[in-house]
Amino acid sequence: MRNTHGPTAPYRWLGEAFALCSRSWATVLGGSALLVAVAVAPTALQLLLQSALPALGNWLQILTTVLGLVLMPPALGGFFRMLQALDRRQPAGAGLVLSLYSEASVAQRLILCNLLFAIATLLAMVALVYAVGGQGLIDYLQALAAIKPGATAADLPAIPPGTLTVVGLLLLIALFVTTAQQLAAAQIALGRGGVMGASSDGAVAALRNAAGLLLFYLPVLLVGMIVTVLVAVVAAVAATALALVSARLAGILVGLGVLALLVPLYALMLAFFYRAWIAMLAPTPGADAATTPHEIAA
Numbered sequence: 001m002r003n004t005h006g007p008t009a010p011y012r013w014l015g016e017a018f019a020l021c022s023r024s025w026a027t028v029l030g031g032s033a034l035l036v037a038v039a040v041a042p043t044a045l046q047l048l049l050q051s052a053l054p055a056l057g058n059w060l061q062i063l064t065t066v067l068g069l070v071l072m073p074p075a076l077g078g079f080f081r082m083l084q085a086l087d088r089r090q091p092a093g094a095g096l097v098l099s100l101y102s103e104a105s106v107a108q109r110l111i112l113c114n115l116l117f118a119i120a121t122l123l124a125m126v127a128l129v130y131a132v133g134g135q136g137l138i139d140y141l142q143a144l145a146a147i148k149p150g151a152t153a154a155d156l157p158a159i160p161p162g163t164l165t166v167v168g169l170l171l172l173i174a175l176f177v178t179t180a181q182q183l184a185a186a187q188i189a190l191g192r193g194g195v196m197g198a199s200s201d202g203a204v205a206a207l208r209n210a211a212g213l214l215l216f217y218l219p220v221l222l223v224g225m226i227v228t229v230l231v232a233v234v235a236a237v238a239a240t241a242l243a244l245v246s247a248r249l250a251g252i253l254v255g256l257g258v259l260a261l262l263v264p265l266y267a268l269m270l271a272f273f274y275r276a277w278i279a280m281l282a283p284t285p286g287a288d289a290a291t292t293p294h295e296i297a298a
Contacts, residue, residue, distance in 0.1 A: 004208045004278060010216035013279060017271035023086055025068075030094030031082045032267035036259055038075040038097075042068040067120070073110035073175030074100040076182075076270070083274045084190055100189065109188045112195045117181040124173055129166060180206040182273035187281055205280040214233050232263065 021028045042064035049060050078097040087091035132180065140160050145287050184202030187193040195200065235254050240251035 006297060007212040007215050009209070009212050009278070009279065012274040014216075014268075014272050017268055017276040020271050020275065021267055023089075025064070026090070026265045027082070027086065027092055027094055027272070029263055031079055031097045031214060032270075034094055034097045035075050035079055035266055036262050036269075038071050040259070041071065058226070070111055073114040073185065074107040075226075076185050077106065077110045079094065079270050080186045080189045080274055080277075082276045084270055087278075089172075106189065106192075109193075109195050109198075110112055110185055113184050113188060113199055114181065116195065116199055117177060117254070119162055121174070121177050124177070128169055128173065172214075172225055173218075176206050176210065176213065177272070179213060179276070182270070183277050183281060186274060186277035191283065192278065201281055209280065259262075 045067070046060050046064040053060070074099055078100045081099060082092050082094070082096035085096060100110070140158075140163070179204040180199075182202070183205050184193075184198040187198035187201050188195070191198070234259065238257075239250045241256045242253055
């Protein structure tokens with residue numbers, strides 16, 4: 001594991017990520033489109049089955065949640081494999097994103113790693129809500145969960161004191177857990193690590209570089225919030241205009257627009273985590289230049 005990096009390191013990793021993606025935008029965006037398709041497939045399947053089997057709504061939600069936990073981690077690992085091939089200037093295609101579905105042992109480790117972080121995140125969030133928000137916030141969340149579809153603003157419960165503090169802390173926890181999780185996934189997919197070892201490496205690397213990551217994430221979050229508001233306003237105006245023609249058409253086009261934004265966002269975000277892995281966890285400075293046969297198999 002590398003030593004702690006300076007506060008500007010994440011910005012350097014972002015620049016390296018953009019440079020890496022720019023080597024072959026067609027391949028990277030194609031791989032990212034496959035990744036987004038894998039991410040939304042469980043939800044699409046749930047909506048399709050719910051229209052045919054409405055009585056099984058809760059069971060279908062559980063089924064598709066499990067499906068997402070199984071399908072997404074190998075695809076993420078495959079995306080890291082694709083980025084590594086591009087970084088080494090080896091032949092790479094978008095199909096590498098799906099390559100780890102045929103490597104059962106690596107796919108299983110990625111799934112277990114993802115599940116471990118999901119459980120740890122849930123426990124940390126529950127503990128934080130109890131510790132900072134207290135019973136008032138618990139009651140508020142329960143009241144929100146009990147609200148039925150079609151409720152108006154007047155039906156919403158009052159926000160208890162301290163909620164914004166909890167939300168801010170939860171967001172920071174989510175950012176650092178995501179960083180540790182992606183580093184661990186890259187360690188498994190690229191470094192052949194085990195579940196516990198890779199998870200520990202990812203968590204320690206994220207914590208050792210917490211100050212630099214915080215200085216990076218805070219402005220990124222601010223820009224992201226501004227962009228999100230602007231996109232939401234544009235989407236709302238477009239949806240209102242399209243709804244005059246067809247409400248279903250408006251929903252489809254707005255949904256496709258959101259997915260189109262997710263494709264480059266996923267690509268750049270994962271390229272950032274890949275370059276962070278190179279800097280923090282690659283075994284030796286030249287380890288990322290080594291070649292193994294299965295890493296370039298499409």
